Amino acid sequence: MLLIPCPWCGPREEGEFAPGGEGHIRRPEPQAASDQDWAEYLYYRTNPKGLHFERWVHAAGCRRWFNVARDTVTHEIRAVYKMSENRPEGL
């Protein structure tokens, strides 16, 4: 069971949240993107064994989206930050 610290509501249990997959994926420039670029955007993922930067939504709470830096092996949450922020350094 994860205890996820929502940036707005504080620590709440996993069941209140829904995961939204890898974060920081940039939509390519439509005119310039090749088929492979679109495939990378839509389907390809980093999928690391270790530190993962991902999105969550507090679905049964404030309903806001935010970013989480979490380890995919230990499930430890290393950082929580807002959608508009960049990946935290030095994790």
Place this chain on the structure above:
Amino acid sequence: MARYSIFSLARHALRHHEDWPRAWRDPQPKPAYDVVIVGGGGHGLATAYYLAKNHGISNVAVLEKGWLGGGNTGRNTTIVRSNYLLPANARFYEHSLKLWEGLSRELNYNVMFSQRGVLNLAHSDAQMDAYARRGNAMRLNGIDAVLLDRDGVRDMVPQLDFSAAARFPIRGGLLQPRGGTARHDAVAWGFARAADARGVDIIQNCEVTGILREGDRVTGVETTRGTIRAGKIGLAVAGHTGHVAAMAGLRLPIESHLLQAAVSEPLKPLLDTVVTSGAAHVYVSQSDKGELVFGGDLDFYNSYAQRGNLPAIASFTTALIALFPGFGRLRLMRHWGGVMDMTMDGSPIIGKTPLRNFYIDGGWCYGGFKATPGSGWVFAHTIANDAPHPLNEAFSLERFASGHVIDERGAGPVPGAH
């Protein structure tokens, strides 16, 4: 290979089963092989077996970081079926099901394949319509399918809640009579023994830690037991597909997720088919030991942790009890988790990669156990011929760029949705 039979069993019984020969060798890795298969689960072992048997390539090593079948092979709930809607899936899984039907004989190893049927419950008219469509598609593809009404389901599984107050009212169901279950680790052991007998080296406790490249070509692997050169490399590491492919510099349309399952205390025979409910997000069968084996959805966030977590267990157990109120009195005996390689369209990737001599068999999502013989069969063909078999042509990596995704449920690019 000493063949197993009723006579060998009787002979060894007289000797108190004390001198059975080992089922496969425990060789040291050689410096080089024609083909190195990474991953000693069912898929890797089946691939090695069919490389030797169908293609005469036996200078092959299977490298397994732990023990054979310690991954998803030994963690899955063993449902075998071919009840697919889309032609590519239907053809491939039906080929696999046909191989299952002869597998114990083929391997001279009892994989306990039991065609007890797989029944998908329908709880609404819309679901009945969808099942009628799927059943018709299956029959057009030469696959057995029977659409059952409410009474038909009640005859088969009277333990379900048919009361007026049922949380999930039973409207009917789609049955594949030839579907069923098999003994998971026997599949790994049977393929291992048969591949070993044809000269394949099965090397356990040997983790691949790096992939050697020269330009756009792979040439070997770094392992915890030294460097091994390879003419060709086939990846069959299931949940670790993304992790190992990254060692060769490849990114894939795959996310690794946690899938859990559980068993109850053992009971006398009670449930003689496999029952699934997509609406309730749960499925259940009874093992030959008597335990109810059940599971449900992913935990839905990326994970390489092969361990349990209460929310998912609570969710599928609650659903199970809603369908079968009587099961509420049972005790949970064990639960566990496995790492699932979820693709973005819910279908596997079996084929070539942008790197020469490097092949991938992965992206098995919820259901790669049933594919074990079929996937080994087509993956061996792909490696031997450097080209896919017609049965796995559609499962190429390129489909994600060309737009030919195989999205059985029409759910879109969300791995957890399939």
